Amino acid sequence: MNIMNEKYSNEFNDLLEESLKNNEYVGLGNPNAKILIIGKEPGMELGAKITHGSAEYWKNNDYSKSFPATGKLRNLNHTWQKYQKLYDLILDKLNKCRNKIDKYEINFVENIFTTELNKIPALKSTEAKKHKDFKNKLNARKEIFKSKFIRNFPIVIIAANDNKYIETYNGEVRELFEVDFIKEINCGKSNKMWLHYSNNEKPKIVIHTRQLTNGASNALLEKIANLVVEFINKNKINIIVK
DSSP states (O other): OOOOOTTSOHHHHHHHHHHHTTTOBOOEEOTTOSEEEEESSOOSSTTOOOOTTBGGGGSSOOTTOOBOOOGGGGSTTSHHHHHHHHHHHHHHHTTOOOOOSSTTOBOGGGTEEEEESOOSOOSSHHHHHHSTTHHHHHHHHGGGGGSHHHHTOSEEEEEOOOTTTSOSSSSHHHHHHTEEEEEEEEOSTTOEEEEEEESSSSOOEEEEEOOSSTTOOHHHHHHHHHHHHHHHHHHTOOOOOO
């Protein structure tokens, strides 16, 4: 099945075609974005079938459309509400206004792409790590991060500081994203981040930190936003792609 989409880059379409072989989870948001956020896993019941964001479903769906949050998504501690807050901070610091329907609306998907380290859906990471195939599937999944599509993002935020998922310090992140570890930044208890920049001619920032749900401080989000905005301004990057 051909799922080529002219709205997106050849690199993204290549990833879709490759992912279609096993109907892999690809991600949500805008593939043309300059910012990539990587979480731990799809937040669904353990073992649930993934539809939205999987390779097959990209053929007939636009996952970059903003929408009013309902149900659990109205909880401001929900992962996507935290992503929204970070996005709002970045726009505010760039003096760019994006009109929202209400405070719960999710519109970061217009200009950010999201994916996950682990493709096994689970509501809690403790559940995911108990899955018999967790380690093998996680290791296989990491091949997606070596794709041209993923490596082309100039701004990457990894929201997972669990060594079961990815090396917390300066080893695996350097290899997967072709960056150099610069320093550790402490934003308070359990709110550290590890800052990386590209080691080649293409500017790239990779910020590795904790999950942005329960416990992520406002100071952490502020610091991430400041680093991202500084990088955007220095390299004259337009993050508004939609």
